[in-house]
Amino acid sequence: MRKIGIVGAGQAGLQLGIGLRRDGYEVVMTSNQTAAQIGDGRVTSSQCMFDRALESERRLGLDFWHDAPPVEGIQFSLVPGGNTALSWSSRLDRPGKSVDQRIKMPRWMEEFERLGGDLRIADVDKAGLEALSKECDLVVVASGKGEIGRLFERDDSRSPFDKPQRSLALTYVHGMTPRAEHSAVNFNLIPGVGEYFVFPALTLSGPCEIMVFEGLVGGPMDRWAAVTTPAEHLAESLRILREYLPDEYARAKDVTLTDDRGILAGRFAPTVRKPVLRLPSGAHALGMGDTVCLNDPITGQGANNASHCAATYHAAIVAHGNRPFDAPFMQSAFDHYWDYAQFVVAWTNNMLLPPPDHMVRILGAAQMDARIAHWFVNGFNDPRTYFPTITDPALTDAFLRRAA
Ligand SMILES: Cc1cc2nc3c(=O)[nH]c(=O)nc-3n(C[C@H](O)[C@H](O)[C@H](O)COP(=O)(O)OP(=O)(O)OC[C@H]3O[C@@H](n4cnc5c(N)ncnc54)[C@H](O)[C@@H]3O)c2cc1C
Structure with missing residues (x-):
């Protein structure tokens, strides 16, 4: 049976x-963290996944968390200067779900x-990749933002930003007042702030809420560098809500951190890389997930993308049968x-x-017309549906006229 190496x-x-x-393949997987280290570590993501990606997991029997609270819709609000100028919500046709990767990955490692x-x-380096390529028929690098991914060449034509566009932070909390209607991602846009x-x-520790901050770099939501303790991180999270989002502050004012590692602050530049790495020996490795397609979390698509990438590569490997997993195979996968x-990256x-x-x-029309709100919200499950409508003002206006 063919042997696949995954980093x-x-x-x-x-x-x-x-x-x-x-499917009966031999699989060697190398992780630079044990399951216990992941479980005891810091949060890495807010990992909200939508139905198409969740369906890939269900098909593999990996949906172990039926008690995870559903994400039933998305609310969009435009809040300039602390005043809500626009706010609407719509339901997702099928709910999304977010399971802390500190729970999910250790359980999946056990299942693997x-x-x-x-x-x-082991922490795989270039020599490790060479060794894996001798042992396996195909080597796939799924190392996320790990250093080894930098061996893959940046694709300048697909990477318009060479710097981080947002200062990011996560705060996992208990004790937030639930939304009045269905549960949802409450997405707030604060012009000039983030x-x-x-x-x-x-x-x-059970059901929680994840607060995600996307601050414009150097702006008033980009003060995480001064934060040194979990308590200060929570205080800074609440300061932002108090100053810019009074409605969200009202829901959040009594929250507590889920745990001292339920916080994160950082930044990175969205980057697409060329997917085929040629090693000094002449062997090749194929990049997947964030390694080759790293998006800003503003649209909550990275884990969804990683899931789609896994499903696509899985199908390509199986369809390839006994033929060699050479560079053309990798490029084509x-x-x-x-x-x-490409549509997720563009959006x-x-x-x-x-x-x-x-x-x-x-966004204004969605406030007036529930069908437009429904279209926009359900696009998170498949961003291809926004195209070409959002690419051109004439197409947008034709779409809005048709909807009316
Ligand atoms: C603040 C924030 C919020 C986010 N929110 C969302 C969201 O709501 N929805 C969504 O879909 N996505 C979200 N994402 C993105 C999502 O978390 C990632 O896109 C997704 O986890 C990528 O999966 P991956 O398997 O490619 O990489 P990862 O999940 O990063 O996994 C890579 C693994 O490889 C290991 N590794 C690294 N280097 C090596 C090495 N040399 N040897 C061995 N192992 C190695 C790492 O330790 C890690 O375990 C968010 C990201 C951030 C930063």
Whole structure:
């Protein structure tokens, strides 16, 4: 049986590895963290996943968290100067879900080993990749933002930003007042300051809410560098809400941290990389997930993308049968994924720029017309549906006229 080597036990690597084990492939997976280290570590994401990605997990029997609170819709609010100028919400046709990766990845590692996968703990470097390529028919690098991913060449034509566009922070909390109607991602846009979104999730201590801060770099929501303790992180989170989002502050004023590691602050530049790495020996490795397609979290798509990438590569590997996993195979597997991911990247990168007038017209129309709100909200589950409508003012206006 063919042997596949995977570097990185995250959303992408584990989903692919477990899928391939189920199809009888030998799989070696190398992780630079043990399951216990991941479980005891810091949060890394808000990991809200929508139905199409969740369906890939369900198909592999990986949906272990039926008690995770559902994300039933999305609310969008425009809040300039502390005053709500626009606010509407719509339901997702099928709910989303967020399971803390500190719970999910250790459980999936256990499942991978239960299925006979070979899990090794090591920080893979270039020599490690060479060794893996001698041992395996195919090497896939799913190392997320890990250093080794930098071996893959940046694709300048697909990476418009060379600097971080947002200062990011996460705050996992208990004790937030639930929304009055259905549960939702509450997405707030604060012009000139940044974005804040919040939604229910499952963490180590049970159901919680995850607060996500996307501050314009150097702006008033980018003060995390001065924060030194978890208590200060929570205080800074609440300061932002108190100053810019009074409605959200009212829901959040009594929250407590889920745990001292339920916080994160950082930044990175969204980057697409070329998917095929040629090693000094002439062997090749294929990049997947965040390693080759790293998006800003503003649209909550990275874990969804990683899942789609795993599903696409899984199908490509199986369809390839006994033929060699050479560089053309790798490029073609990624190209299939890019057929989808290019729309997510384009939409996400657009969301990082000041919204053009025609986007503002869509968001305004959604307030008046429930069908437009429904279209926009359900696009998070498949961002291809926004295209080409959002690319051109004439197409947007034609779409809005048709809807009316
Ligand atoms: C603040 C924030 C909020 C987010 N919110 C969302 C959201 O709501 N929805 C969403 O869909 N996405 C979200 N994301 C993005 C999402 O978390 C990632 O896109 C997703 O986890 C990527 O999966 P991956 O498998 O590619 O990489 P990762 O999940 O990063 O996994 C990579 C793994 O490889 C390991 N590794 C690294 N280097 C090596 C090495 N050399 N050897 C061995 N192992 C190695 C790492 O330790 C890690 O375990 C968010 C991200 C951030 C930063």
